[in-house]
Amino acid sequence: MNVANYLVKVLQEEQFENVFGIPGEQIMPLYEALSKSNINHILTRHEQAAAHAADGYYRASGKIGVCIATASPGALNFTMALATAYKDNIPMLVLTGDNELKYRGSDHFQSLPQVEIFRHITQDSYNPLNGSEAIFCLRAAIFALKNNPKGPIHINLSKDVLLSEEFDDIELCYLCEDDMSNISRAQELIDRSSKPLLILGAGAISQADNIKGIASKYQIPVATTFHGKGILSEEDDLNLGLVGIRSTPRSKYAFENADCIVALGIKASERTFLEIPDNLIHVNINKDVLVGEYPIHGKVEDFLANIRFAKVDWLDEILKIDNTVEVEGLNDDLKPQAAINQILKRFEDEVIVSDAGSHTTWTTLLMKSKSPGQYLFSGGLAPMGYGLPAAIGASVATGEKIISINGDGGIQMNIQELATLKNYDLNVIVFILNNYEFGIIRQWEESFYGMDPYQVKLENPDFLKLSAAYGIDAVRVENLDDLTMLLEKDLSGPLVVEVVVESEDIPLPK
Structure with missing residues (x-):
């Protein structure tokens, strides 16, 4: 068995069902292995589309998307879509082919520094130099994508590495870094609060049911970022609507009057906060985006398991506000x-x-x-x-x-x-x-x-x-x-x- 076949074996063990891509010379050993597997390959007509499809695959289902391309002409067509996923913290597994190792750094046909190019638009960009490293990188990437999903992870696979039959499958030491040291300070702020507000981003999607239960039990109002829409149904009175540059009237009022803002899985961009509030508890697995006086580096799930809320009584005050966002021209032919x-x-x-x-x-x-x-x-x-x-x-x-x-x-x-x-x-x-x-x-x-x-x-x-x-x-x-x-x-x-x-x-x- 060569490395390409073993990599596909790992993908099957990890229950990857679908991949998107276009074959080519340097990635052909991986396609030969895929052709004998039970993984469904969707042939797109452009590599950018393959990566956008892998992005949409995750957003719709929560399952990690995979996109595959050959060396530079194919791989570099990924850049727009990878940058899109990177900006929105969408986890994707990105596999690209490359010329043989001896041509790295040369002006050989279709050779470019793919890893360096992708490093700026991926969570990690790996460049394994042998079969053992390739398998290690794949296992590490899958673990990170499932447990610390901050964006796409790229693995660049040289043709000779894929064809190699010399490799070891090294057992990984799985560690997830986090920093919950501010949890006690965050709890003190919540305990003092009579007007808390939850702000939900894409990083809170996996905890939708848990958050719905907390918000309902303690009557805590909820606002969302663009990508947090629907974590709590927008037909629910507890959901005040969007916060930030497109704030609804109720969301704007709650944000301005809350004495404790708990932001779960949001990026805290300028579209959400023009200024960072002093009473912000910010929870995110990506420590690079944390802001405010109470940063919590960890999973939303772990934060919610270690924090206590109490029932509050300010929802009626918010619901008195007309939350209608007037949109003109809804009956005009044809706006x-x-x-x-x-x-x-x-x-x-x-x-x-x-x-x-x-x-x-x-x-x-x-x-x-x-x-x-x-x-x-x-x-x-x-x-x-x-x-x-x-x-x-x-x-x-x-x-x-x-x-x-x-x-x-x-x-x-x-x-x-x-x-x-x-x-x-x-x-x-x-x-x-x-x-x-x-x-x-x-x-x-x-x-x-x-x-x-x-x-x-x-x-x-x-x-x-x-x-x-x-x-x-x-x-x-x-x-x-x-x-x-x-x-x-x-x-x-x-x-x-x-x-x-x-x-x-x-x-x-x-």
Whole structure:
């Protein structure tokens, strides 16, 4: 057995079921091993899409996504998607091929310093020099991704290392670093508190049921970051809504009046805190993002197991505030927000995947997430082209109907993945909001620079004919009545729906 076959054996033992990628010369030994395994390989049409799909796979299911590419021409196509996952702390296993070890650091065909390039956009980037190191790195990466999930982990695999039959499987000493030294100080602050507030981020998703029980039992109000939406259903009175630059009225009031803020699994970016409050207890497994006077480096699960809450009585005070976020134009024919509102009402129980663009703002304002992982989008980097491949990953992960909302600009960044959608007959409905422009960029030009629209108008293809070329059914709607009639039907994917909409400015944060 060579190293490639043993690595695949480890993946099977660790119950990895699906991987995304494209084969190539230097990674071929791993593909030869995969071909004999029970692991399902999803062949994408671009490596960026493979990594976005692995990202969406995790966000929708909590299962670690895997993406695979060959040496530099393939591997470097991962960079956008890895940076996206890195900014949002999405754990992924990233495997790339490379030329033989003797060519490292040379100008050999297709050789570049992949490990150094990826080091800036991954949690770790490993460069094993023999079979034993390769297996050790894989086991260490899997353990870290499952127990300390801070972002993608990359392993660069030279062809000769993969083909080697000389290796040992070294037993790991599994350690998880943490620092709970501030737990007693945090407890004292909680004990003094009569107006606590929980702020939930993506790092709290795994504890959704536990947090729901605590919030309900002690009547502690909850606010969320963008990626914490749905940890507690947004239909629950305890959930005040988003905090930060898109705060709801209730969330804003609670944040400003709380005497103790317990932030669980959040990144504490500028989109959440313009200033770090003095009464912030910040819990995160990533010590590099911790802020405030009460940093707790560890798992949300461990923090909750070692802290005590008491019942409080200030929810009624908060609920007196009207939490309505006014969105104009919901009945206008045909504003993008009107279209999105109809789509969200029709698919209120489905997973929604949003690309980057003005539609993401409208979707965030209008959607009420009922569960974690129901609304997927890239918050930290927000590249166009994320939506379609991430929806593919979510579909593979869940087997459920997935709704992908895209702009006409963003969809064309990875539109080749319609082939993947068709190839695997995935139940994904792709909505394309077509206003023939890069809408947010046009708004910035006009609002902040006093410019006439410049280099933002798009001459788009016929999306129906393009979809048909990929063998996918497609329909175009040009008014709200037709969209409503379409949405009354029993729709399933693969399906493309082009919605022709007007140019519209998004409401800017206040």
